[in-house]
Amino acid sequence: MSQSTTTPFRCWAEIDLAALERNLKSIRAAxxxxxxxxxxxxxxxxxxxxxxxxxxxxxxxxxxxxxxxxxxxxxxxxxxxxxxxxxxxxxxxxxxxxxxxxxxxxxxxxxxxxxxxxxxxxxxxxxxxxxxxxxxxxxxxxxxxxxxxxxxxxxxxxxxxxxxxxxxxxxxxxxxxxxxxxxxxxxxxxxxxxxxxxxxxxxxxxxxxxxxxxxxxxxxxxxxxxxxxxxGIAPYPLSILGEVDTTPIFEFKSRVGIVKQLPAGATISYGRSRTLQRDSRVAIVCAGYGDGVPLKLSDRGDVLISGERCPILGQVTMDQTIVDVTDIEGVVKSGDQVTLIGPQGEGGIRLQEFSEWAETIPWEILCSVTKRVPRIYRTAIITG
CATH class of the missing domain: 3.20.20.10 (Alanine racemase)
Structure with a gap:
């Protein structure tokens, strides 16, 4: 079971060890x-x-x-x-x-x-x-x-x-x-x-x-x-072995710090890297490049809040990232969970997709999530 609903952390990674064991068994079977x-x-x-x-x-x-x-x-x-x-x-x-x-x-x-x-x-x-x-x-x-x-x-x-x-x-x-x-x-x-x-x-x-x-x-x-x-990451076909059923074991998450209203024409982040074209509601996410959010994601890519995709606005900073929540139905508030990599609700952001936004490879993204990001382990015993 995920511990993300109770964790006090502002930014963390969840590692599913049971999925790791299932993946190993699936590869061995092939x-x-x-x-x-x-x-x-x-x-x-x-x-x-x-x-x-x-x-x-x-x-x-x-x-x-x-x-x-x-x-x-x-x-x-x-x-x-x-x-x-x-x-x-x-x-x-x-x-x-x-x-x-x-x-x-x-x-x-x-x-x-x-x-x-x-x-x-x-x-x-x-x-x-x-x-x-x-x-x-x-x-x-x-x-x-x-x-x-x-x-x-x-x-x-x-x-x-x-x-x-x-x-x-x-x-x-x-x-x-x-x-x-x-x-x-x-x-x-x-x-x-x-x-x-x-x-x-x-x-x-x-x-x-x-x-x-x-x-x-x-x-x-x-x-x-x-x-x-x-x-659980396979950014290539495994045709000779047939279908190898593996599941990503890594999820990268954060929380909303504050939500604020900004008018059309307001500038966003360092260097005034973005000017809003409409009145907007923005959420300040408690994760930045100091946690492993690549600078390349400045003004590109999405996060998930309430199961909906929210575009990143302006430059990613060391500790925070600004996202647009104007189009989300319902209330977004401080403390809400933000998913950078992994599933949320009916949606999901795959590591491969995240890597493409950052113009790099999955290996580097995984190794770049910094030491200040706690790893939380799901340790359910698997059977069979």
């Missing part, structure tokens, strides 16, 4: 049974909150977690043990001890990393499991595919390193299927060149939330990395 589920929870679980999200994913029996760095991984270890954690970002030299303290799996992209981590593992007298990343067109981390054989050879000679997996990252899985097919081909061909690899003993993964739309069940891949989709 994949072959042998495929391992790697839950990507970097950046505070895409802004949803690391501790609560990870705890629910553990309860839902994910196979593995993936994070951006060792400090994020350490937070997971404080929540629970027993789940492998892969660090997707590069491990800096002063972070190496965390790999052993928290039993983490680093990503290796260079021969220098092989040599450095092998020395560290030898000094700890403890073998270190790692994944090799191959760059097939992303241009970020990973050894460029044409040079990958050299990295595999160096790894094979490292006496204190154990290979746990090999992966790549799709650069445009949601927009360019032809380029994605090319990346798949390069990845498969690169792995095939390494004659000592026992792929059946490794995690081979490439597919993120967008990538599973072209997932090949009979391929060498035996794991997927799921981030945005498990949170």
């Amino acid at each position: 994949l072959p049974e042998h495929i391992k589920y790697i839950a990507v929870v970097k950046a505070e679980a895409y802004g949803h909150g690391m501790q609560q999200t990870v705890a629910r994913l553990m309860q839902a029996n994910v196979d593995m977690f993936a994070v951006a760095n060792v400090l994020e991984a350490a937070k997971i270890r404080e929540i629970g043990t027993g789940w492998p954690i892969i660090v997707l970002g590069a491990t800096l030299e002063n972070e190496e001890s965390y790999l052993f303290e928290y039993d983490l799996i680093p990503t290796i992209s260079t021969i220098e990393e092989v040599e450095r981590l092998n020395r560290k593992a030898r000094s700890h007298e403890k073998p270190l499991k790692a994944h090799i990343k191959i760059d097939t067109g992303m241009g970020r981390l990973g050894i460029w595919h044409e040079y990958a054989t050299e990295l595999f050879d160096a790894f094979h000679k490292a006496t204190f390193l154990t290979l746990g997996g090999v992966y790549t990252h799709f650069a445009s899985a949601s927009r360019d299927p032809e380029f994605t097919r090319r990346q798949r081909q390069l990845f498969t061909e690169t792995i095939a060149k390494v004659d000592w690899l026992e792929t059946e003993k490794l995690l081979i993964h490439a597919d993120n939330s967008a990538g599973i739309s072209t997932f090949a069940p009979d391929s060498v891949y035996n794991a997927v990395r799921i981030g945005l989709l498990q949170f």
